[in-house]
Amino acid sequence: MTPAPIGVFDSGLGGLTVLAALRAALPGQDFLYLGDNADAPYGIKTPGQVTVLTRAAVERLFARGCRLVLIACNTASALALRELQQEWLPASAPDHRILGVFVPLIEAVSGHGWREAGASDRCLRAAFFATPATVASGAFTREARRLAPGLRIVEQDCPGLVDALEAGDDPAPAVIRAVAAALERGTPDIALLGCTHYPLAEAAFRAALPPGTPILSQPQIVARSLAAYLERHPQFRGGTGRLDCLTTGDPAHVGARASALSGARLTFSRA
Ligand code: DGL
16 A cells, blocks of 8 residues: 555644644654634534534545544544544545544543542542533543543633634633633642643643643643554554645645744645
């Protein structure tokens, strides 16, 4: 089989946090990034809208040669992944695969969290910060109950945080409001950042949470998990470390914002 890039999909630019970790963990792998900037933000859309947009994005990446697509976007993972994996993919592209970002995070928090708390006989409280649509879906809690029944998840939405980060505004006010609302429901043993954008506001989360609260953010966790997946499924590996970036938005504008956010010069083409 000829090498194919691995597709990385996000609603916008937040997925660049995941992409950077993927490229660091898998330097010889080709990646094709797609940001649906024209339709972002997803975090305030309905499940039906997110499913239609996510399927269109995955179809675009498959049409460009990807055989494996990672949906880096938590909102799309929450609202669309199951349906695409279970109903759409088997009929449309049975030798292709779509992965999401919840399972690696839950596996990491259950392992890491139990050790951190040093108590395997009590319930670990994890505050999960995510977009309004992700929280409304309840998908993370459902998945966590299935994989790690000992975890107690408190889901907290962070209205306005993605907008602030995309606009280059100070994320602290939105983070402070969200953390205060989460703390009203108890002090977490660990905090999980369940949105691709939120690692960009990690310092603000650290400042707002009780001192010493461990924070798990997804990029490195997802990268380790993808590397392990590729060990088990070497047919999806390949390339020379090439990166191409697509956007449904204006490539010049998106490229400039992406370069500012990531600190690397990134060029985008029209999807
Ligand atoms: N990238 C999305 C996520 O990880 C959030 C951004 C948006 O609202 O579009 O949930």
